[in-house]
Amino acid sequence: MMQNGLSVDVEDWFHVGAFERTIDRADWPHLECRVEANCEAVLEIFAEAGVTGTFFTLGWVAERYPALVRRIVAAGHELASHGYDHKRVFAMSADEFAADLKKTRAILEDVGGTAVSGYRAPSFSIDARTPWAHPILADEGYAYSSSVAPVVHDHYGWPQSPRHAWRPVAGSDLVEWPVTTARALGRTLAAGGGGFMRLLPYGFTRWAIARMNAEGHPAILYFHPWEIDPGQPRVANAPIKSRIRHYSGLSVMAGKLRKLCADFEWTRADALVPAQRDRAAPWRAAA
Template sequence: MNPAPSSALARRNALTVDVEDYFHVSAFAPHIARDSWDSLPCRVEANVDRILGLLDGAGCRATFFTLGWVAERYPALVRRIAAGGHELASHGYGHARVSGMSQAEFMHDISRSKQLLEQLSGQPVRGYRAPSFSIGAASPWAHASLQAAGYRYSSSLYPIRHDHYGAPDAPRFAHYPDGRQGLLELPVSTIRVGGHNLPAGGGGYFRLYPYRCSRWALRRINSRDGQAGIFYFHPWELDPGQPRQHGLAWSTRFRHYLNLGRMEARIGRLLHDFEWGTIADIFPEQP
């Protein structure tokens, strides 16, 4: 069974934000020690406030997959997200890749972040997104663990081929990973061209390709597939003034810093060109 939004919602899309700071990025892990995070200049609060302003101006609501590490240090920000009518969801606590955790460590991480976000916001936290889309063959217990921890859905798969993440053989649209009704998986959007899945759901690809490519892809998903798109971006992607890291591989530097100065305008166009809602809005029939 592959659940889908109703026909009335099929042309609306789910807008999601992965709330993390620039130094949380997995590609920076070899260059920025985890125990140095608290000593680095944080920019996530100001960047999320900019996003909240953009969304409010466009009359849009989004799902904010928020790190527990951020929530613990900026509780007022969590409350502002909730007060704006947005959906709060979990991005785990400390941006650790699921593939690098044991099942027990994963349960502790997802339970800790869920409890923290619920206490701060006063609203239930139903959704989870794995850092770096890191649920895969190395963590076959992940979806069952999420359900056991009280989550209703995951948006942790990106059905593309990528050197750091990706599940190219996963279903492209909403599905139940265990084959029966339970935890719902909502993959980030792709389009199918020439027998291959191509990215259509944001991230660095949205900054790399001309805007018209993303607009075309989302329209194709809405019209040809009759499905809602699931799009994501990060607060640091709207921040060209963030501290620059040194010693990065050219590919990491290119992916991270490309077109940061153009991102805010592109998001503005995206908000204008499509109808958006939270995951809870678009997929209301979560088990």
């Protein structure tokens, strides 16, 4: 059975893009933090299944919960960067992005005691608006990014980009490994986990992974620790669409995750990147 990449975007319930216009960043330190307990629950599920994965972690979280980061590393999982405070890449300048990468990696490596070679942009926010992002990642020495969603979506997406791993920078070994999608009826469907896994029947996720594997490629899925936490606070004044997306399916996500761990083979993203690099083709967006 083909090995696939299982990843966790380590952020708390109030960090999410759905609430970025409702919750002031200045209020974050005063809100109830649940990320540590939720990550511990994820680590337990992974341990029970004998699964290792990649934890794309906010620097903001690592600063406040260093013991959690060390437990992630001690359990054999990959520690990777999710940026410092969930600011989207297209909301930064190139210089700000480079500074964010440096700051976050320094925090993660200092706390975790291990090298960080992978990056995922908050809300998959590397797209056609950020032609400078991949070259900066290459300059900073990252081995791979998993920051692109090759779909049409109102929250993110770069639909023209490849569905499989590709090389975004000429002369560099950097690989972009986009979140998993599936093709059906001439359309590219988002299928990489997170809200899609919560909101849709588990059979769809299983089908999408099997389809990706049948194409000869490993899938890479993601979810957030808050997605297995039905007891998290409710943001009553958030837009109705955001509330539906964020709170639906929380009570069933842990069960789906256990099924996922049992039905497929999983490993850390960095374990699969070398083979991805060997077959990844160069691609650049049309000017």
